[in-house]
Amino acid sequence: MLERVQSERIQSDRTMIDIRDVTRSYGSFKALDNASLAIREGEFFSLLGPSGCGKTTLLRMIAGFDTPTSGSIAVDGQPMDGIPANRRPTNMVFQSYAIFPHLNVEQNVAYGLKRLKLRGGEEERRVEEALAQVSLTGLGKRRATELSGGQRQRVALARALVMRPKVLLLDEPLSALDKKLREQMQVELRRLQQAVGITFVLVTHDQYEALAMSDRIAVMFGGRIAQVASPKEIYQRPVNRQVADFLGGMNFVKAEIVEENGASLVLDTLGFGRVRTDKPKSFMRNGGAATLGIRPERLRVLWDNATAKFEVAGKVVERHYFGEITHLIVEIAGLEKPLSVTETNDFGADDIPVGASIRLAYDPEALVAMAD
């Protein structure tokens, strides 16, 4: 709770990175296609998408390692056109960490400071401070080749942060770590960002990572930005099936548009009947058909004689046990694809026999309308 309050204090509405109509072509292939994006000061922003979606290309263009074919990028109001990487107010944490193997930890962290010719022990003080920020105090003399994966990552972070950049760019920084360490680093990275208040731009293909750490996320596919929103909105109100699918499981149900007005849609579906949903801001009608989506965990099993205002009945065809939860595959009359349902095991969902007839409750709020 406290972190939320802090993050709102640090974040402002000032734009830190202004990306305008940026396209990057390689021959006839467009790695990035007319992308526009405004990343705010003090924000933890994630570029999320599958490999080849253009997220790394965009990050490298912000850093200055790649140049837009057209369009412009400005950092803190300064246009970056023609400014090489070594004169940009950005620093990067590389996917491979790029720790200089011929230098020790301290020398790695001090690498960029050497050029600044700081006086009176200022350099040593800043290196110490940066090492403390990433919990590496006392390891300054360690050789780069003697570090573990997690430690290398911390050195890479300290080396970038010690430069006090306006923007810290992170290129899949956690992908080389094992699961446990990755989850621990997610929390630490978020905490670090809150503490230093610097704008972080993270590139990742891991949706959970993006959801857990970001203030806002841009989901990208095939060189285009599909949606920019908060993690909650991206997860709950994806603009299309592609985004919905990438952000975890989603049941898709064919729907017919009956009525469309400014704020809401009325859809006819088999299975869920006639439903009224919020119309997404970016909804673009494409004929009379639409898709209705619902997340598996938003369908709840109704026990015994319990009733709900909104429910569907069906038959369990498969059951998969995952420890704290159970996945049920439920066939519903009229639906061409069975629904997948995630239920916690507190009430014995793991004991529902395959073949059982069950009823599922849902909140109409959880239904998302998507253009086909």
Added chain:
Amino acid sequence: MTATRRFLPGWLSSYATLYILFLYLPVIFLPIFSINTAATPKFPLSGITLHWYEDLPKTPALIDATWNSLIVGVSASILSTVLGILAARSITRYRYPGRRAINGLIMAPLVLPEVIVAISMLLVMLQLGLSLSLFTVVLGHVLICIPYSMTVLTSGFEGFDRSLEEASADLGESAFGTFRRVTLPMVAPAIISSLLVCFTISLDEFIIAFFLTGTEATLPIYIWGQLRFAAKLPGVLALGTLLLLASFVLMTIAEILRRRAARRTQNEGGLHA
């Protein structure tokens, strides 16, 4: 099964001993006879002396040959290392059509018969109207040294993570600063190793030098000339011993450096080290 297992270690170690003897026996004869008081290489030794070594610096023709060899060795090693750096960098860094073919063609002189290479180089030099001198020897040596230089440098450059140079630029360093503070220190051991290997090869090379030199002899040519006089044999043996020693030391240093360079660049990949 157990019988063979019990028998094998003994058999294997005698095989290994013979193997090493076969490789190094001729080499061991050289220093042994070079300290013999008699001029004829025959056992038993008639006495031990360093006399032949003491005589070496008193031979003006030998001093000249040494100088020639040094000049040729230094020039050939620098030239082939520079050319090797360019080629190795291109082959390890960039992907382009014909990369493998070019690599193969550069490495080919390694397996060409040296006599043939020497004759064809002689023909080319004469066609070009170049008079034979140490300079033509240098050209010949560069040709045979480049494959070795390439081998050493490629293993030093391979796995050089490009993001190291990007990280340097990202941290504010200029292109020249990056070369000085990152690229050079990382590949320096490989470069020194290449220089040493090429120098050693040039120092020991006979056939090409023999064909391409004019009146100026290099050390191997001088040695060959001395072999005509039986009385000069111990001197030749002493000189040979020194050359052998120099080659051995240089190659050992080169190999240590090459390994260090390879470890430096390739360790970078081990994320869970």
